[in-house]
Amino acid sequence: MYNPLPPRLTIKSSLISGLGLFATADIAQGTNLGTTHIKVDGTIFRTPLGGFINCDENANCVKIEMRTEGSITDKWNLVTLRNITSGEELTLKYTFYTIKKDFLEEAEKEKKELEESYQESRRQTKERNTGPLDSFSGDLQNSIKESKKQTKERTKS
Numbered sequence: 001m002y003n004p005l006p007p008r009l010t011i012k013s014s015l016i017s018g019l020g021l022f023a024t025a026d027i028a029q030g031t032n033l034g035t036t037h038i039k040v041d042g043t044i045f046r047t048p049l050g051g052f053i054n055c056d057e058n059a060n061c062v063k064i065e066m067r068t069e070g071s072i073t074d075k076w077n078l079v080t081l082r083n084i085t086s087g088e089e090l091t092l093k094y095t096f097y098t099i100k101k102d103f104l105e106e107a108e109k110e111k112k113e114l115e116e117s118y119q120e121s122r123r124q125t126k127e128r129n130t131g132p133l134d135s136f137s138g139d140l141q142n143s144i145k146e147s148k149k150q151t152k153e154r155t156k157s
Contacts, residue, residue, distance in 0.1 A: 004048035006034045009090070016054040020089045027084040032077050036063055039074040049078060056091035060084055063092060 005011070008027055014020030027033070036050030053061070061084075063076040084090060 006049065009033065009049070011052045014054055014089055016056060016089065016091070018054075019052050020091075021049070021053045023084045023086050023088050023090065025086050027080055029080055029082045031080045032064075033061075033079070033090075034077060035066075035075050036078045037076040050076075053078065054089065054091050055094040057093065059092040060088070061090050061092045 005021075008023055008025040010022050010024050011019050012022050034049050035047050036053065038045050038047065060082055061078050061080050064079050066075050066077050078090070078092070080090075
């Protein structure tokens with residue numbers, strides 16, 4: 001019968017992010033828990049074991065590259081760095097994926113560019129609005145004042 005996870009592991013809700021990989025029994029330091037990632041023709045695929053492990057700067061596991069002579073694939077296995085107690089979440093430092101970091105950096109760059117573009121657009125709009133129209137508006141107001149003044153003078157005489 002196929003079991004996507006090795007014995008002593010389960011998937012459940014994580015305080016780190018979404019779902020995580022947890023020990024259902026104590027696991028000794030140095031235990032090879034199985035394959036987490038496989039690289040075929042330059043593309044890295046996660047196995048069920050690799051699909052639910054969360055990242056933590058104080059990781060308790062590490063990915064170890066396993067090379068087989070003559071193999072057309074590379075693979076990485078999950079190995080515990082210390083003793084893991086039952087109920088503890090297994091974690092590692094992400095090394096394959098920088099998508100979140102790259103995405104956030106790119107999004108921040110685009111946000112800055114959009115803000116600069118918006119400010120430039122506002123500056124140009126303001127410049128257009130304070131050009132000849134403002135001077136026309138000022139001239140019109142002066143003409144109205146002058147006209148009222150002349151009307152008052154005529155009614156007095």
